[in-house]
Amino acid sequence: MAAVAARRLRGGEGVATRGRVLLTLDPGALSHLAQGRHVVLVTGTNGKTTTAHLLAAALGTLGPVAHNATGANMADGAVAALATRRHAPRAVLEVDELHLTRIADAVSPAVVVLLNLTRDQLDRGSEVAAVATSIREGLRRHPDTLVVANRDDPVVVATVEGLPRVTWVAASAGWSGDASLCLRCGRQLATTPEWSCPCGLSRPPADWELHGESVCGAGSTTPLRLRLPGRFNLGNALAAMAAAHALGVPPGDASEAMSGLESVAHRYATVRHGPHQLHLLLAKNPAGWAETLPLLKDYPALLLVINAREADGRDTSWLWDVPFEGLASRPTVVSGDRAPDIGLRLSYAAVEHQTVHDPLVGLELLPPGEVVVVANYTAFADLWRRLAVMSRR
Ligand SMILES: [Zn+2]
Helix, strand or coil: CHHHHHHHHHCCCCHHHHHHHHHHHCCCHHHHHHCCCEEEEEECCCCHHHHHHHHHHHHCCCCCEEECCCCCCCHHHHHHHHHHCCCCCEEEEECCHHHHHHHHHHHCCCEEEECCCCCCCCCCCCCHHHHHHHHHHHHHCCCCCEEEEECCCHHHHHHHCCCCCEEEECCCCCCCCCCCECCCCCCECECCCCCECCCCCECCCCCEEEECCEEEECCEEEECCCCCCCHHHHHHHHHHHHHHHHCCCCHHHHHHHHCCCCCECCECCEEEECCEEEEEEECCCHHHHHHHHHHHHHCCCEEEECCCCCCCCCCCHHHHHCCHHHCCCCCEEEECCCHHHHHHHHHHCCCCCEECCCHHHHHCCCCCEEEEEEECHHHHHHHHHHHHHHHHC
C-alpha cells in the first residue's frame, strides 16, 4: 500500500518507500528475507546497475531471481526486492558501496562482486580510501563469501588482497585518477607494463579475462554477443559471468541470457523525439565519463545535461577531472540545472557549444537526426520522465 501511495503521489516506482515501511515494521527484515537464499551483492562506483542486470539475466537460466532492478541500492531497495520475489532461491542486489558492509552483514552473501572504486559525490560520500577501508573490514567478517574482484583496479586489489576466497577478473579500468598512489603504503604506483608497487602490491593473474569479445575462464572460451555498447560493458559482463559461474551457470548459458539485454533502467535506450533520434547514456563521475566519451565519436550531435541535486552531489568540481579535451567538434548543447558549469568546462576544453537551461529546448537547436545524450543521475531521470510523458500524449 505504501508503494502504491508513493507511486501515485511522487511518481517513480515506490520501491524505496515499500522497503522503508518494511524495515520500520521489522528492522531484521533484510536478514529474515535473505535466509536460505543464494544472494549476490554487486558493488563499485560504476557499472553496478548494468552488471546486476546482466547477472540477473544469467542466473535467471536457473530459476526465479529477486533483483532490485530499479537501482534502489540501499537497504530499503534490497528489502523490497527480496520481499517482492519471496520464493526466488537466488537474489542479485546492486548495493551502494557505502552500504555494502551493513547489507552483507544482514544477508551473508554467497558472492560479492567488486567492480571498481573511484571518486564520486565527494560532498556526500567519503574519500575513496575510506570507502575501500570500510569494504575491506566488512568483507573480512565473511570469510565464506566468494569475492569476484577487478584485478585491473589497484584500489580494488588493495581492498580485497589477503581475503580467503577471491576470483580475479580482468574487467579493465579506464580511468586511473584515483589509483596513482598505493593504498597499502602510499608510494607512487608504476603503471607499465602493468600496475605494481615497490611494496609488493601488484596486478594478480586473472581467473577470467577477455580475448577480444570472448570470455576465457573456467577452462573454456565463450563468445559474448552483448547488445550494450562500450568496452566497459564487456568488463561488466565478464564479472557477471564469473559470479554466475560460481552459482552454477555454465558460461555459454550466461552469455546467451546476457545477449538479450538492450537497455538497462533506460540507459542505452534509443528514443524518437520530434525530428531527433536520441541515444541515452548516463555518466555521473569522472571515471564514468571517461568510459563514455569514446562512445560519442560516431554521433553527429551532442546534448550534455548536468544537475547537482541531492542525489547527484551538490559539488560539480568533478567536471574538471573529466577529459573533455578529446571531444570532437560538432553541434553541441549543454543543459540542466548546472548548464553554466559544464559550459565553462567545455570552454576551457575548447569545445564549441551552446548553453540552454532546458534540455528539450536545447534539443531544438540541434540538427535533425541522431543525437547522443549524456546526462548525470537526476538529469537522466528527469529527461526520461519528460520524454515518456510526451510519448504517451
Ligand atoms: Zn605499496
